[in-house]
Amino acid sequence: MKIVAIKDEENEYRAAMVPKIVKKFIDLGFVVEVEKSLGENINISDEEYQRAGASIGDKKKLLKDADIVLKVNKPTSKEIDLLKPKSIFISFLDPFFEKDLIDKFLDKDITALSMHLIVRTTLAQKMDALSSQANLAGYAAVIYGAKYINKILPMMTTPAGTISPSKVFIIGAGVAGLQAIATARRLGAKVEAFDTRVETEEQVKSLGAKFIKVDLGETESTKGGYAKELTKEQLDMQREAMKKAISTSDLVVTTAQVFGRKAPIIITKEMLKDITKTVVIIDMAIITGGNVEGSEADKITKMGSVTVLAPSNLTNDIALDASSLYASNLFSLIEHFYDKENKNLKFDLEDEILKTATLTHEKKLITPVLTKGK
Ligand code: NAD
Numbered sequence: 510m511k512i513v514a515i516k517d518e519e520n521e522y523r524a525a526m527v528p529k530i531v532k533k534f535i536d537l538g539f540v541v542e543v544e545k546s547l548g549e550n551i552n553i554s555d556e557e558y559q560r561a562g563a564s565i566g567d568k569k570k571l572l573k574d575a576d577i578v579l580k581v582n583k584p585t586s587k588e589i590d591l592l593k594p595k596s597i598f599i600s601f602l603d604p605f606f607e608k609d610l611i612d613k614f615l616d617k618d619i620t621a622l623s624m625h626l627i628v629r630t631t632l633a634q635k636m637d638a639l640s641s642q643a644n645l646a647g648y649a650a651v652i653y654g655a656k657y658i659n660k661i662l663p664m665m666t667t668p669a670g671t672i673s674p675s676k677v678f679i680i681g682a683g684v685a686g687l688q689a690i691a692t693a694r695r696l697g698a699k700v701e702a703f704d705t706r707v708e709t710e711e712q713v714k715s716l717g718a719k720f721i722k723v724d725l726g727e728t729e730s731t732k733g734g735y736a737k738e739l740t741k742e743q744l745d746m747q748r749e750a751m752k753k754a755i756s757t758s759d760l761v762v763t764t765a766q767v768f769g770r771k772a773p774i775i776i777t778k779e780m781l782k783d784i785t786k787t788v789v790i791i792d793m794a795i796i797t798g799g800n801v802e803g804s805e806a807d808k809i810t811k812m813g814s815v816t817v818l819a820p821s822n823l824t825n826d827i828a829l830d831a832s833s834l835y836a837s838n839l840f841s842l843i844e845h846f847y848d849k850e851n852k853n854l855k856f857d858l859e860d861e862i863l864k865t866a867t868l869t870h871e872k873k874l875i876t877p878v879l880t881k882g883k
Contacts, residue, residue: 510852512843513575514836515544515568517582522550522828523835525579525600528561530836535562537844538852542571551829576854579839583610594618597854599839601625601638604868604879605769611879614869620856621868624838626876628865629734636842636862640684641834642824646793647688647764649823651677654760654791655696657816663697674699678754679718680775680800681764682709683736685793689762690716701754704765705739705747706730723750735768744773752780761790763800769878771798778802781815788815795819842866 512534514526524547531541541563545555555565572578572591580600584592589610592598595618602610602623614621624638634640654677655662664674677693679686682704690713693700700718702709705728713720725743730736739747755761755776766772772794781788792804799819804810806821824831846863848855858864858875867875874880 510538510576510854511540511542511574512577512579513542513544513571514547514579515571515588516547517580518585520825521581521822522825523581523832524548524551524553524828525581525832525836525839526558526563527551527553527833527836528557528563529833530840531558531561531563533840534843537847537849540564542566542575544568544571548832550825551832553829577843581835583607586613589613589617589619592617592619595620597622599624599842602868604876611868611874615872615874618872620870622842622863622866623868623876624835624842624866626866626868626878627838627842628862630861633862636838636845638835638838641838642831643683643685643764644688645827645831645834646823647685647762648692649826650685650762650764650791650793650820651689651692651696651760653820653823653826654762654789654818657789657818658759659787660759662693675759676701676757678702678758678761679764680704680751680761681766681794682706682713683764683766686762686764687712687716689764689793690718693760693762694718698760701758703747703751703754705736705743721750721754723747731768736765738767738770739773744775747775748777748780751775755780755788755790756784756786758788761788762793763790764793765800766794766797772800774798774800774802776801778812781812784813784815786814790815790817792817792819793823795821 534541543558543563545565577597583602597620599622627633627636660675662675665672675698677698677700679689679702682702694717702713702718703721710720792799792801794800795806801817804817804819810817
C-alpha cells in the first residue's frame, strides 16, 4: 500500500507529511513517498524525509501508482488527471463551494475525503484538522496583530512611567477565538470576547477574559456544536453592542463562522466611521468572506483610524507546527480505517467518521452533509 504526499501551491507553506509521521506510516506497513522539496517552506530537506524512510520523486511519477494521496489544500485539475482511478485523495476540500471538483472526483472514480468534514466527536478529536489548525491560527492572529498596533500588550511599570495594558476584543469564541483569548491574556492584554453560543460565556471567563453579554433572543447551536446563522434583526442588535467594545479596543480579532455558509458581516463600515482612536482589526474569517465589510484578503484596508487586516493563511507564519499537527491528524484518520492484521484498508462507510468525511466513493456522493444537509 503506497501513500504519497504532494506539494501544495506556492502560497501554502504547510506540508501534509513530516518525517516523524513518515516513520509512523512505515511502522503500519505503508510505503511512503513524498514529492521533491515537499518541506522546503518548513526547512525540512528531502534528505530528512529519506532518513525517516520515505522515497522522493516528481509528482507525475508518484501519483501514477499511489493508493492514498495527501495534500493540504484541494488538488488542481491536472493533479486529479494524474491520480489512479479508485485511489484515495485526502486534503481540506470545501464541500459547499467545490461542485466542479466533486464532479471530477466522481468522473475519475476517486475516493475523496475532506478534512473539513471530520465529525466533532471525542473519538475523532485526534483527526480534527479544522481544530488543530484553527487553534494555531488563533495564536498566530494575536501575534500578527501585535505587530500592527502602536502599543505593547502588557501593562508595564517603568521608571519613566506606567503603560496601561492594551485592550483586545475577540469576536467568536470557538477554537480559534479561545486560543486568541488565551494568547492575548498570556501576553498581558485586557481581553473581552463575544460569541452567539451561550455556552461560550463560561469558557471565555475561565480564560480570564470578560464576556460581553448581548441579549439576542434565541441563538441555537447545531447538533455538531456549530453556531446557527442569526436573523437580520439579531445581527443588527449584535452590531450595536459590538460598536462600543470595538471603539475602545486596540486590537480586535474576528473569528465568527457559520458552518457551510458565508461568514456573517459583523463589523460594517458605518460602525467604524466615528472611531477616532487607533484600532487594528484582524479579520480571520476572510476565507469564507470575512466578518468586516470591505476587508480584502491579504490587503491592508484603512477605514478612518481603523486598520483592517485579513491574512488569508495565518498558518503560514507557524507552518512547521501546523504541518506537524496536520500530518498527525491525517495519520490518525488513515489509521482509523487501516486493518493492521491484514495490512489493508477497511473502508467501512457505516463508520460515522468515514461516512461524514467521504465526499465521493465508487462514483457516488457519500457525506450526509451534502446529501441531507448538516
Ligand atoms: P466555527 O469556526 O464554525 O466558528 C467560530 C465561532 O464563531 C463559533 O464559536 C461560533 O459560535 C461563532 N459565531 C458564529 N456566528 C457568530 C456571530 N454572529 N457573532 C459572534 N460569534 C459567532 O467554529 P469552531 O471554532 O470550528 O467550533 C465551534 C464549536 O464546535 C466549538 O467551540 C465546540 O463547541 C465544537 N467543537 C467540538 C469538538 C469536539 O467535540 N471534538 C471539536 C472542535 C469543536
